[in-house]
Amino acid sequence: MASLGTGDFGDRVLGPAVHGEYDLAVIGGGISGVQIARHAAGHGLRTILLEREDYGSGTSSATTKAIHGGLRYLEQYDFGVVAESLAERRYLGIAAPHLVQPRSFLLAAYEWSAPKAPVLGAGVALYEAMAANRNFRVPKDIRSRRFRWVNKQELLAQVPWLQPQDLVGAWRHDDTLNLHPERLLLAILGSAISDGATAVNHAEVIALLREESGRVRGVEVLDRLGGGSHEIRAKVTVNAAGPWVESALGELAEVVGVKVKQSKGVHLLTRDLGSREGVYVRGRNGHHFMVNPWEGRTLIGPTDTLISGSADEAVTTPEDIELLLETFDSVAAEPLDRAAIEATLVGVRPLVDDGADTYTSSRRFEIFNHAESGVPGLFTVTGGKWTTARAMGEKVLEKVLKVEAENLPPTRKFDSRHLPVAGSFGDFGSLEAAFEAALQREPELGIPERNRLHLARLYGTGHGAVLELIRQDPGLAREISPANGCRDILAQVVYGVCEEGARTLRDVVDRRLTLGTLGLVSEAALRLVAEALRPLLGWRAEDTESQVGEYLRTQAAMRAVIESVG
Template identity: 60%
Template sequence: MTGTVHGSPAGGTVGGQAPSAALAGRALGAPLRGEYDVAVIGGGISGVQIARHAAGRGLRTVLLEKVDFGAGTSSATTKAIHGGLRYLEQYDFGVVAESVAERRFLAIAAPHLVQPRSFLLTAFDWSAPKAPMLGAGVALYEAFAWNRNTGVPRDIRSPRFRWVGRRNLLRRAPILSPDGLTGAWRHDDTLNLHPERLLLALVHSFTADGGTALNHAEVTGLLRGADGSGAVTGVRVRDSLTGETAAVPARTVINAAGPWVQQALGGDAPQAGVRVQQAKGVHLLARDMGLTDSLYVRGRNGRHVVVSPWQGRTLIGPTDTPSAGSPDDARTEVEDVQLLRETLDSISARPLRREDVTSTIVGVRPLVATNGDTYSTSRRFTITDHAQQGLDGLFTVTGGKWTTGRAMGAQVIDRVIAARGSRLGPTRRFDSRRLPLSTSFGDYGTVAAAFDAALRRVPAAPVPQAVRLHLARLYGTAHERVLALAEADPRLAEPIGPGPDIAAQVVYAVTDEGARTLADVLERRLVIGTLGPVPEGALRQAAALLAGLLGWDEAGIRAEVEAYRGRLDADRDVLDEVFAR
């Protein structure tokens, strides 16, 4: 069984200090116990892919995340697995080539969560570069992806790029202003339908290979050798839910905490000299604007914006602006919304209104530190071996992006194994390029055939076909576990809110996916919390289910609901202020 939560404490002690029962009991995969070959800090896409490749190479690995898997930057995305067409403008051909290759590998690994999406690269008579130059750029981009359909299921393969004329474009994208519009180049990238679920699928693949994954486990500093060498021998961990602490010994520590790389090292950060450039990315979640494809447009202010149809809604963004201070404090601000509004309004048939926008999404990208602006900074990653700073056994990874996470994970572990040698013990080969994730469906030839087979699983579960399809897409083969819960207790087939989510998903989130808070469940296990403000009834329904599973009393329920509602209220206040101007 992949990703099982072990409900009892692991045996033994950890670094001479027994972990709390809560911390050990939350471990996904192997129990938390003993010394590790590798401890990875950070449960975003970078940390998860690094941990996955460490376990795949046969190394005993623990993954530690301070909040929840994907709770930071990795869930605040444009929902795209893309090669980065705009990086051609920056002559960053290496990132583009790697990205289009990795896009294909993700489609092979998880075709139930990754699917084609057409993008319309729009051209106005006032915009630069002009349409012919844009076409040349798209042609070059397509040349990098010459084998984009090799090994990909037949029904999610991408067609070649083509020109879309003005009249046809306005039918596809009625929000565009016809003033000066000449047309668009249509090309295909890939939709990351539910980044939170794809990340969890990667976590399950990691644990299936023997890894241990822990959320709500904040790394607060490093363990150092008692022999005076200063070598790193593990990490100090604080249970974010109980406040208890533990020591987790590890031969090698890889710091992949994204914008939190400095905080994770505690008092050792100055010695390590870790530096990251933060870029805040804000998206608006708006009503359905009638788009059939994603728009990639440059506004009159020179900024790019992607406008995408997604789950019956429209996603607008991102911003890409410098961010200072703690990433914990990152919030959508009036200036962020105003920038997106200004960019979109400059190419729209009508201005964006308050009633169009339901909520915002914010994340902080951990870019490689340079002296340039965040908008043009490369999305490459760097890995630093801190042995020269007297921190032998510590590595830090900065930069990177969702699309190239697999390649980054493989390259980081190759580098660590080369540097650490016999101190890590024997390793094995592991090639993840064409490897399906542990919960992906088998080779059905097409995704549609896989879903058709899934609809016939656990036939006694009282769940309609639309919900079965929803579960198959979210969970892959693990959807049968969710259906089995509904079969055993028909009350768990009841919907959570107005969408296709059901109560059984809440139970499964706790028992098999490590969820421990209302936000964990609504925003990163189910879909309802990603679609805008959760209705009050659904909020309380989910909280009541969690209370029974996690032992919350009335005060605990109230605290969780109020904390969740507080974030929604702050978001609403910013939107109200912007559109009142």
């Protein structure tokens, strides 16, 4: 597989080749696989992570941008998941305060709501009681406030789009915003790499390697960009491919009996609806949804729809959009202007198949040791969510180390609960102080404050390496798409390839930059990025046209679905 390029992070992401035997191979580069790899490397195991597309390109990037304790799971009496989620929410705030920040949410109640406002208040009180230590060791300017009641008049002043008829008020409580999930995932992956892990994207596991005894001894991987296949030997293999876990198991899926229930989640990305706090409300049709202000825009969703077949085929349909519009309009003062919808996000959640519908299914995770089905050396993880992925990684390693003690080398202790992720600013006492320090770095470069803050937010201490690229080539300070409020600059494109393993236009636009997450991307911006990528990746003119054309076609198909809804 091709070398990633220069730079310590870059060399360790792909390296010139993958040779020898690993202690642990992890299938899947979403947040679950990344956290498993982080904990394996943290324990000192020689670890390789393999991702079929790009890190975080599936469900992990299609979120409501929230790190939350799961308030609504109290309704299902899933207290264990709530308690774990609340603890993990705090750990993420400590680990990555530049990417995880407080967000107030308003739990709106109508006279016809079920449960009624007093019961909702009791639930919020219990929720906060379960998070009594939520501010311990958290930087002072991103600490959570106590919950309180917001009356109807105050609520309407804050959320002008709510339907006033029958509105009672709302319970305001603090949860947490996952500002850029794609960047947070890369930061956690950077932590794994710092501890010695290898990660390879665009590497599809096409077979599991087995000994005559039946033990799995690694994987066969297809290089989806360079072509050719590679055998990667590993003492233990963990399948964390999310909605694709059955596909990764291949013919063994029937043998080990793993079944995943797939829930499609669709969000609408709209122009700013005017509220500064998130709103969580149940529509008259019984569906809950969240309206979350984000980056000068608003996210509405998600849906929670059972689907079958391959997760690759999950796309936003007119029915998905109509369901969200019906739910929103039922509690809105006026129907949502269809022209306000700029884009959609779609992801597939891999839920534990517990017999319940997708909405009430637990968000817990399960770890399967396939030695119990006659296939030793192989584990599969299903379920879970962004917030609890660290705990998942920790518990997967606990189980692997216990079951496979005879086959793995001695390990060191590793506790990630209070460890910063790669690029975290460390102990400045407050996030404001950290950003102020970033603004004072290398003032002679003449970079506007808005771009400096943008880089500090996305990269933490790593923004210094982006600034160094600008020092070497001042033209890299150029903004890519200022017309839509995007603060990305060309230096980030170079950094994304040379230091973060980006290999396609979509890798860069959607997950190394913020550009692709903010709605429609203009052809001019795409071509500017593609031209910057061309010398870095050795593209020919036809390669550039192919990458730009594919992105535009996908974007046009999404817009056609949006515009088909009246």
